[in-house]
Amino acid sequence: MSAFDQLDRATLARLLPELLLCGHLIDRSGMAHCIGAFGRPGMTAVAIEEWQVASPVYTRRMRRALRIEGDGVDTIFKGLQLDIGAPPQFMDFRYRVEDHDHGEFWLDHCGALLDVEPMGPEFVVAMCHDVEDPTFDATALATNPYAQVRPIHRPPRTPADRHPMCAWTVTIDPSHVPPPVPPNSELVANSAAALLDLPDIDPADEGQSDYAGPLLSDLRFDDFSKSALVRMADEVCLQHHLLTLGFLIAVRARTDQAADIGRKQFAGIAGITSERLRAALDLDDDPAALATVLRLHPAWNPLPYTGIEITETADSVSVRLPRDSGAVADGVWPALLDADHLAPLEAMARGVNPRSYVRAVAADRSGWSAEIALAAQPFREATEVAITRFSKGAGFAFADRGIPLPLTVV
Template structure:
């Protein structure tokens, strides 16, 4: 196995980085769905959203359970999965849980950033998200923990009155009489991908902090409580969640359009989320905007992680007497074989990479230095003047998640007694 690039970060840096990665993973849909809406209309967009999550969430939920030693099959274990899911980034999607017993529980959302993004678009879009999409995808996520679990609404938007809180409420019941939801007929497309099968280093049980999530369900996860090794694994797993979701997204778009259209939309999705993620990572870690800062962002950006999935190297060099970042993208990686983000780059299609680097400094630009069947070499330099922000990034910035700030909510409290 390849050593994680996140291992070079401190425990404190990783504790800041992991919730950022979860939030940026959630914003992938803000980047992609606007383009799907333009191509397929609201019904097509709804279908793509349902399908991408159905394909991805059971796969990455099982991975996260195994990584963090979540072995139960009760509602508390289902809720643990929600807390570590890009579909429910902490605080932005503020899930509040209650566990009655092994088979019964409930949750509500005190704050739903996704709803605040969609409400201005009108009630039909709210119904599409909170009814049409949530019903099958909540069950698909719970399926990874217990096939007899059902997630059903108590109330949900459109909100009446308009400022109703909590924004929605749900019950979760486990009953052997419940017929398990049928797996998606094309589940193997994502489940058998290189991303799904990527092996990561197990969490070393030495060192300070918690090494797993095997104890009681907590009302919040405070990532600074986890060990360095656990945070490294969490960061890599969240990056894989993003890849798995985008693989499902591209597949769902392609079956409704064609290969060329799906590729074009995938590149636009890539550009939008790559640029916004770079910006958030740079700010979260307090980095500058020079070539050294860019090299650091490239090494930890989810587009190019985990290291065992994406064969990428970034280093600072000199060209014409000026500092540049040299980026080597291997073409024999699992990411390229899957058709993930790295596969969308070639000498004629560097727009997503331009968006990514300009999230660090709007003066950066990329150029292909060399390319063959094995390697794409990129050189990144600074121009004299800043470039206009890519329209794909501007679209993604529509989300309130673009400027969302996490807060320290204190010591987590247990919700289940073991």
């Protein structure tokens, strides 16, 4: 069962880039609060740790789902195309494959860099050197343990408008000694999110059911079947949760205020994501629209992981959260909410209608419920949402790039 089954194929194709981009923006919310709590060095360490433990897990999941086989650089690049770390166009990865063991990628547009450059060269170095070196390798190693990702050039940019913004080689060399497995990797690899079973893609469904063919310059989601798009959407939502799990593990190791930081991270990305989903689906701001956005919000998906229930009336929406679910067991976003901590849900609702307010209405042994209704006047935007809106990704618009070209060397 998937919440995305309710959508037609064209709508799902439009939604997939949104889910990938919103996953990328999780760090625009979370890292701001880590800077406040731990300073720039501590923030950098958290970013490294969360991506190192999360990206190999969800890369392997997506490869299995879409029958992405092999262990060459083209397979590594396919994984990047379906990674919240590299959402299409906003992080405009371009690829060149020389052979099984050699390739390059570069970024013609890096939204993350454009967000960070105004903060100064120290933050640019932290992102483009300190974070990228171990995390690019971690993602590549999920496909081949002998893969290495190394810079050709990278920011700080000289000259200031240098394009491409960065460029990297990927080399597979059997003499390469893989780095040690990062601490806490097993916690994430054995999480409910990592081990969740989802329905297989129906190969008889109209459209492309896998990505077993050649590497393409861009993924055109319209070419995939509805069954494939539903599975991809659920997998991308799991990427959100796995990254958040890595984030919370890293934060908990540094402070006893991890739940508070996690809720702030959740609130910031929850509001921006609701806004983007509403716009992408061209919805109104009434309770029916809110119910639709909530049902599709990555915080509440996949349904077998969260167990969330959304119901609506003419003037309100009810959210039922179970006490027993994979998401609660993992301690990710749904586990951070209770009757005394509703700010993330408020931010989520106000991304659809700024007049939304939330109150807890019922609780029992199996779960608890909150009701969302409308006040007479709009509420002021939450600080956490305003911080996340700093990213140019909050207002980024995708473009139709036409038919992609195959890149794999034959």
